[in-house]
Amino acid sequence: MKTTDTPPPVDRIEDRPRVTKTAAARKKEKSSEGGVLNVFSHGVLILWAIMVVLPLLWAVMTSFKDDDSIFSSPWSLPDKLHFENWSRAWSQAHMSDYFGNTLIVVGFSLVGTLVLGSMAAYVLARFDFPGNRFIYFLFVGGMSFPVMLALVPLFYVLNNMRLLNTLPGLILVYIAYSLPFTVFFLTSFFRTLPTSIAEAAFVDGASHTRTFFQIMLPMAKPGLISVGIFNFLGQWNQYMLPTVLNTDPDKKVLSQGLVELATSQGYKGDWSGLFAGLVMAMLPVLAAYIIFQRQVVQGLTAGALK
């Protein structure tokens, strides 16, 4: 089963007569389709859409209710918009601190991951030297190892370096654990870029370093965006690493901070505040997803497809 030539764009050609088709003809076609199966399939698709969207809408709605009505009438609309839930969560429940910590950690980790990852990937993709394959597989092998195994000794490595429970420590660990996928992805990406431009720059007297930063890196922008989105979501949503390595209450990031709020006795009972916090943490990624929907999907699926 092998076709070497690319198939013609059939759908384009086939699309055209559709425009002129009368409503009656279309209706006839529709009724000829296996009706029962269709109703069933559509039903399942709609059901899943509801199951996915409803909990999120419900969480947003609940964050505007007062505590009593959350439990007495979970499905009714709020009597009025209780914005005080949001302000209470933001200031008293330390959501602002968690947000700040997350922004710092993810900001530095993301930049570090992209810079260091692209440097390593560029060298591994473009230069022949002894040990090249070995280093490549050393990096890529990290993708399939269970992180939990390394976390126990890592805890003590960080402790010895006085980096435990600090944001710089967390940043370095995030970068290190993001490198396997980043190097894997960007190595194959750099291999696809044309060599002639880089060679021309080099002949013109640009150093290797300059060629990399001024020529290759701008050309690699699409790849950097894909892998950047992948890492952004992964690092923003990270839960296991901070849970083990970052137990200082003042240094908590969003995901662990929320879990802390939900389980700590002091906040038990403030359900509306908790829901406001949950929604607050959900909104940035949901908004980013709706706006950059195409790039997010490409970035996330690029990894598994390659």
Added chain:
Amino acid sequence: MQHGKYRFIVGFLVAPLALYAIFVIWPFIQAIYYSFTDWTGLSPDFKMVGFANYTRMFDDDIFWKSLRHSLVFALLLPLVTLSLALFFAFMLNVGGRRRKGAAITGVRGSGFYKIAYFFPQVLSIAIVALLFQFAYNPNDGVINGTLQAIGLGSVQPDWLGDPNLALWCVMAVLLWSTVGFFVVLFSAGMASIPKDFYEAALLDGASRFTTFFKITLPLLWDTVQSGWVYMGILSLGAEAFAAVQIMTVGPGGPDYSTTVLPLYVYQSAFRDANAAYATTIGVALLVVTLLFAAIVMRLGRRERLEY
């Protein structure tokens, strides 16, 4: 091109490699070494004990329980997730083919479905777990509340508190949050299958079932397989850890009914102060993960179809 080449290579590799070696490679090597000691993690003193940790592990009921749960996660969860995702992706990309006159289309509104289904994937697993913890709450939770409202008031399961149900509840949440990712992944794969294959099937009068099993699935097999490995590694590791740790009481559920291997590693090290034993379970987790990946790759190997 030789001028300064090696200096450049070393200069560019030293920082990423150092970071990776210190925080990833070195802890992995240490973990395997520590599994042969009696290190508690609290004091710097320890001595070699040979295979004592391993014999202890084989006699440990909780270890076998968590192993069993982890295996259920790695085998059953991907099976359900990928099947559901394949069905959805097929409907969204090929299923509606006879409606429009165009040879191959998805059902109506497929663009919307793809966007909506992917939503949970961008959320933190911690947030998802918290949200469903509320929903599962036996007294005030939405699920039991809804059961009551539709006249099933006598059916009020204890969800996460019931040892027989808790594990399935956690799995349902992971299913909920990952199906969308695979729908989109498989959609991308299906988009690259040449349309004339489908047209040929259509001309031959093949049903949708035949089309799916004879054309789509075989040509998508590589993607399905790497998806299975990806999902298995997730559900043996970070995702399962977060979901179980946040959602179930204990954590680990009533009577260890939801403990999974990564959670047991975590608890042994940081709750029971038994770092050496924790790394031993971690080694078991490593072996299970690698075996799993190897078996899936092996079983899935077929004649490669090119198109």
